[in-house]
Amino acid sequence: MKVDELIDIFKYGNYEDQNIRMAVINSESKFLYMSSTLVSFYENYKEMPVYDYYKDHFPSSELDKIINGINNALEGISTSSVIVLKDSLDKEEINWDTTFLPFTSEEGDRFCVTKIQPREIQLSTTSTNYLIREIVEKSNDYFAVFDEDLNFVYISKTDQDWDIKPIVGKHISSLINGNVLEIFKDRVKKATENPGEVITDIVKLNVANRGLVYYESSMEFHDFGALGKYYLDRTAEVTEKVLRNREIESQKSAIEKMSKWTALGQMAANIAHEVNNPLAIIELQAQSISKRGADFTIEQVREKINSIKEQKDRISNIVSSLKIYSHDDRSKREHTSLSSIIHDSIALFKTATVDESLKIVFSNDSDNDMVNINSSEIIQVIINLLNNAFDAIDELSDQWIELNLFDHNGLVYLDVIDSGVGIDKEIATKIFDRFYTTKGRTKGTGLGLNICQGIINDHGGAISFDPESEYTTFRICLPQVNPS
Structure with missing residues (x-):
């Protein structure tokens, strides 16, 4: 048999499925053929010196076994040996049963045929390689x-x-x-x-x-x-995945805007009332000065001017809070005092509710309440929590909401507490779910707390409900920044 015919047998002998590597080596100890069963790399081993290949794969003690086996085969002697190879991470030794067989072609040239096969007890690593390759190729x-x-x-x-x-x-x-x-x-x-x-x-x-x-x-x-x-x-x-996620983000943004503008619409009548009151006072004071100005003392005129200024400031605060709340640029963030945002939120909320029986108390125990935020979004979160608190205690005789600000270990915390007795545990596990509401279809969309959670998470913070508190308590935390 010619050596090329022998190699053809090996090529079509289905050795790969048997976890066997076959090689043919000539008298100069160079590869004529090597099956690619153990790795799926496309390497050309033909004419590569055996030593050059194996020196990078086996320690010297095992390399000596290989060289001796090849030399014996070229001398016409069959030998077998166990070759030990540590795996690539040096965590497992793999034993290979290796046979060195002599072959003489019909032209009289001598060759060594090697057959290498992992022992069955050590097949885990090698079998995994084959399984991975099958998965990869398909x-x-x-x-x-x-x-x-x-x-x-x-x-x-x-x-x-x-x-x-x-x-x-x-x-x-x-x-x-x-x-x-x-x-x-x-x-x-x-x-x-x-x-x-x-x-x-x-x-x-x-x-x-x-x-x-x-x-x-x-x-x-x-x-x-x-x-x-x-x-x-x-x-x-991942084109479809990316485009789908973009569509989801776009829909989420649209829902958040809808929620904000819905809240503004619900507050519109009360806000108009709150603006009209100081405008009416300004008009009365101006008419009084116009008609009877000559009869007033300097001190009386000064009092009326101060009254007009106070009402102007009241309107200005309402408009300022509305401008911040309605701002749509979500990408704009700046270092801001969280207490100032809380004051704006309370002012806007009180303007919208016009309920004299509700007591709102804000305490600031923070040494540094600077945070990097989008003010409009954080006002949206605080007003949502205030609205939820107000709806929950609307029928209680004792109505109050507390906002407590403090900082600890690089975080700024805001607790929003109302006089309610808390939330049932089963309901509490669902309150941040989208479209879940306890207010009924006519009053709630089930989007408020879910949107709040998304906004706070996007700011690198967290929002949670405290089930252990005596009163209904929500906590917001945001990363603290150093004052500029």
């Missing part, structure tokens, strides 16, 4: 392995239009460029600095006949010691 995602110079070592066959083999061995820059390449290099840098961690980016590419396509790329860096350093990369198309 996945719609792109899987790639890069060496430390960012050359392709492996790429999965995910797209039939790709000619895979020419890509292997090439640098990543042969496939991508520009901003996408810079994002890739930044991902490599982060992965290198955090070995074993998954570093993920969203990348967008203009694809022919499709336009803008979004991909999620996840990378890990591993140092396999003598086997080398590699980057493992998975890229999955």
Whole structure:
């Protein structure tokens, strides 16, 4: 039999499914053939010296066994040996049953045929490799392995239009460029600095006949010691997911705006009443000065002017609070005293409710209440909590709301407490769910607390209900910033 015929038998002998690696080595100890059963890298072993390959895979003691086995086979002697290889993380020793067989071609040339197979008791790691490879090759995602110079070592066959083999061995820059390449290099840098961690980016590419396509790329860096350093990369198309999330965010923003403007509409009549009262006082005082100004003393005129100024300031405060509350630029945040926002919220709320029986008390025990916030959104949250408290205690004889501000360990806290007796435990687990309400369809949408939670979370804080408190208590916390 010719050696080429023997190699053809190995190529079509289904050895991969049997977890076996076959190799043919010539008299110069160079590979003529090696099956790619243990790794799915596209490497060309032909004419590679056996020693050059195995020196990076086995310690010297095991390498001696391999060299001796090959030399014996070339002398016509069959030998078997157990070769020990530690896995890439040096956590598990894998024993390989290795047979070195002599082969003489019909031309009289001598060769060594090696058969390497993991022992059944040690198959866990190797079998996992095969299972992973099967999953990888059949996945719609792109899987790639890069060496430390960012050359392709492996790429999965995910797209039939790709000619895979020419890509292997090439640098990543042969496939991508520009901003996408810079994002890739930044991902490599982060992965290198955090070995074993998954570093993920969203990348967008203009694809022919499709336009803008979004991909999620996840990378890990591993140092396999003598086997080398590699980057493992998975890229999955997530265009539909990205667009769906954008639509959800857009709908969420629209719902939040609707909730805010609905609240303004509900407050409009009371706000108009609160503005009309000081305007009426201003008009009366102005008429009085106009008609009887000559009869007034300087002191009386001064009193009426001060009264007009007080009413003007009252209107100004209402308008100022409304302007902050109705502001729509969610991206604008600035360092603000939370106590000033609370004062604006209380003023706007009291203007809207016009209920003299309700007592509102605000205490500030904070040494530093500076926070980085969007004032309009935080006013929306506080007014929502005040409205909920007012609705809950509307029929109680003792009606009060307390707002307590304090700071601790880099956080600013605001407790909103009302004279109610709390919330049933079963209901309390649902109050932040979207569309859940206890107010009935005519009065509540079930969006208020859910929107509040979204706003506070977006600010890096948290909002919660205290089930242990004697009275109904909600707590907001926000990250503290240093005063400028």
